[in-house]
Amino acid sequence: MTSTPVRLIFAVFLMALVGIYSSTADAADEREYVLGPGDIVRITVFQNPDLTTETRVSESGTLTFPLIGSIQVGGQSTLTAEKTIAARLRDGGFVLQPQVNVLPLQIRGNQVAVLGQVNRPGRFPLETANLRLTDMLATAGGIAASGADTVVLIGMREGKQVRREIDVPTLFASADLSNDLRLSGGDIIYVQRAPMYYIYGEVQRPGAFRLERRMSVMQGLATGGGTTLRGTTRGLRIHRRDAEGNVQVFEPKLDDLLQADDVIHVRESLF
8 A cells, every 4th residue: 555655756746747748838839830810821630631721810810620610720829729620620529539730831920020220121920939039130131230239129019019129239248138029920120220420531441430339539540540641630520419400519539439420520730
């Protein structure tokens, strides 16, 4: 006869096993694609070829399947949709032990638009339920050289429109990945152009340059190749617009920080 402690240990073991199985199943379900309006899927039932169907998910999230009619699948993962269809077939007495497979053929419902300064802008499908911001940036070829470090995400959450600005370098510099947001169908990711500054006058390479974080006037000059033989760092001038749009002209120190759209003028030496 089994003692009480042994039975207790066995029960705890079974509960832990069920918990592990449940967690694994939930993780697998998150990796499955979530069906949305406009998706076209092929549904097959093992050993029932006459039930093979290609159908479209309607705008209301339903599809039509032989024997069971209309069924709600919008917002469900393919794994959950398979279980739902199998249950309807079994409960209706149509198939005793149905093994259903749902295969997305055309993904149109759950897409994310990636716009702006990325290498491959466009609309991309949410191939899994747990796809995150960095995954979609990688799908779009990454941020282009002209792109800013800050990414804007616009979408709907719980019926409300949200807008988030995510600092990508900070995201990877820390161990906190909470800002690597999980995406939803209809989200828009926008990568704006990186801030620029400008140099003209007696410099080796006058022109427009990307403004890096905490870039000083000296670093800005170095990016432009430094002054020419006739140029001098004395009497430098920076043209900067204030909040009202008025241009302010002043002489900076070499260790002063540049701001977006600053214009540096390098003057010719008088001697």
